[in-house]
Amino acid sequence: MTQLLVGTRKGLFVLEGQPGREFDLVTRAFVGESVEFAARDPRTGRYFVAVTSTFFGPKIWYADDLDAEWQQATGIALPKGGDQALKRIWVIVAGEDDTTLYAGGDPAVLFESHDSGETWELNVPLWEQPSRPQWRRDSGGLSVHTIVPWPGDPQRLALAISAAGVWLTEDGGATWRQGNRGIVADYLPEQAQGNSVALCVHGLERAPGRPERMFMQFHGGVYRSDDAGESWTGIADGLPSDFGFPVVVDPADPDSAYVIPVATADRLTPDGRVLVWETRDAGASWQPHGEGLPQHGAWLSVLRKAFDGIGDGPQLELYFGATSGEIFGSADAGASWCQVARRLPSIASVRAAS
Amino acid sequence: MYHQRVAIVRLRGQLEKVAGVSEHRAAGDTVSELLQALEREQTALEGWILDERGQIRQHINVFVNGDQAQADSAVSEEDKIEILPAISGG
Numbered sequence: 194m195t196q197l198l199v200g201t202r203k204g205l206f207v208l209e210g211q212p213g214r215e216f217d218l219v220t221r222a223f224v225g226e227s228v229e230f231a232a233r234d235p236r237t238g239r240y241f242v243a244v245t246s247t248f249f250g251p252k253i254w255y256a257d258d259l260d261a262e263w264q265q266a267t268g269i270a271l272p273k274g275g276d277q278a279l280k281r282i283w284v285i286v287a288g289e290d291d292t293t294l295y296a297g298g299d300p301a302v303l304f305e306s307h308d309s310g311e312t313w314e315l316n317v318p319l320w321e322q323p324s325r326p327q328w329r330r331d332s333g334g335l336s337v338h339t340i341v342p343w344p345g346d347p348q349r350l351a352l353a354i355s356a357a358g359v360w361l362t363e364d365g366g367a368t369w370r371q372g373n374r375g376i377v378a379d380y381l382p383e384q385a386q387g388n389s390v391a392l393c394v395h396g397l398e399r400a401p402g403r404p405e406r407m408f409m410q411f412h413g414g415v416y417r418s419d420d421a422g423e424s425w426t427g428i429a430d431g432l433p434s435d436f437g438f439p440v441v442v443d444p445a446d447p448d449s450a451y452v453i454p455v456a457t458a459d460r461l462t463p464d465g466r467v468l469v470w471e472t473r474d475a476g477a478s479w480q481p482h483g484e485g486l487p488q489h490g491a492w493l494s495v496l497r498k499a500f501d502g503i504g505d506g507p508q509l510e511l512y513f514g515a516t517s518g519e520i521f522g523s524a525d526a527g528a529s530w531c532q533v534a535r536r537l538p539s540i541a542s543v544r545a546a547s
Numbered sequence: 548m549y550h551q552r553v554a555i556v557r558l559r560g561q562l563e564k565v566a567g568v569s570e571h572r573a574a575g576d577t578v579s580e581l582l583q584a585l586e587r588e589q590t591a592l593e594g595w596i597l598d599e600r601g602q603i604r605q606h607i608n609v610f611v612n613g614d615q616a617q618a619d620s621a622v623s624e625e626d627k628i629e630i631l632p633a634i635s636g637g
Contacts, residue, residue, distance in 0.1 A: 248561075
């Protein structure tokens with residue numbers, strides 16, 4: 194049985210089902226609220242939901258089971274009395290020790306919890322980065338939207354910020370430095386290449402079996418790093434478009450990555466065909482997978498947190514949701530797909546749990 | 548000796564649920580001061596009505612004795628304050 198936590202513009206939808214089949218709706222929560230992200234901590238089983246209330250602002254909620262009353266986590270706020278307010282929490286991920294979690298949000302903030310997500314505090318060194326005034330908003334905001342721990346080492350972390358590039362720490366967030374060498378942003382003038390921080394990273398994933406390797410979906414470009422994010426090599430050759438949002442890896446294979454290319458002009462699946470592209474040679478070549486996915490008249494938009502995997506190897510399950518309210522899943526590492534859910538509200542995030 | 552004016556804040560819906568009370572007496576000469584006092588005294592409400600800048604959240608409406616008010620609107624003794632989500636749709 195696999196559980197999907199689906200964040201939508203109209204609340205949280207929790208689905209359950211057998212891989213390779215349509216899933217059942219088991220729970221709704223935060224009805225009518227914009228649920229940006231929902232995930233389950235694999236260590237504790239605790240559920241976390243990031244909600245941006247139109248009225249009451251962004252909050253993180255947690256519950257130990259889906260029948261329990263949701264509790265509001267405390268500390269999710271910027272320093273009082275400043276000139277900015279927290280706009281949104283984009284992502285919540287488990288850290289590498291027993292009780293640490295991280296949350297990223299807008300305006301480009303990282304929060305840490307060391308008590309399993311009940312209380313949080315702002316990571317001040319990132320908040321006070323001297324280059325912050327040069328960081329640029331994209332249409333989705335100025336966001337820490339992806340947080341990538343290093344398996345087994347709680348001191349090392351990578352962040353993706355739109356639009357301020359990749360940030361790395363090796364001391365548990367006490368200091369941060371950029372990891373952007375080799376990224377080419379075609380929306381910047383030539384003179385600004387190489388020294389601008391206005392880099393719009395859309396997706397970032399680490400290969401857990403070879404943690405110095407990461408894959409990136411950029412705003413126009415797909416990249417691989419083999420040196421823990423210090424430098425990046427373009428690997429988009431062979432894809433129908435170098436534009437997209439999420440990237441997922443097979444934890445069993447450090448040479449693997451999956452992307453869902455969309456057209457640059459409209460951010461929709463090209464030619465009305467839905468294809469998931471897979472590499473098994475670290476980006477040297479790409480193979481499309483469309484079996485079971487719509488191949489005619491399907492103009493989908495898949496947002497950056499709406500693609501996830503669970504398991505590994507041949508049993509890797511993959512799931513992605515579209516803003517049109519459909520979820521597709523694969524039970525065989527992307528070789529074939531089926532529709533898991535349909536007619537949901539616009540989907541912002543999909544996370545799989547077992 | 549100067550005493551700030553004490554008004555009656557009525558809480559409804561989600562705010563009532565979060566605070567655990569439907570009414571709270573808070574002191575302040577303006578709506579802003581009064582809401583700050585409310586969040587200090589009903590700590591579960593921190594961040595729900597005012598953002599980190601101390602501004603009333605964009606889609607929250609505050610009424611004083613039935614009239615829509617602003618952050619700097621004056622508050623008088625025994626005024627009735629209502630805090631309501633704005634109209635929304637879509």
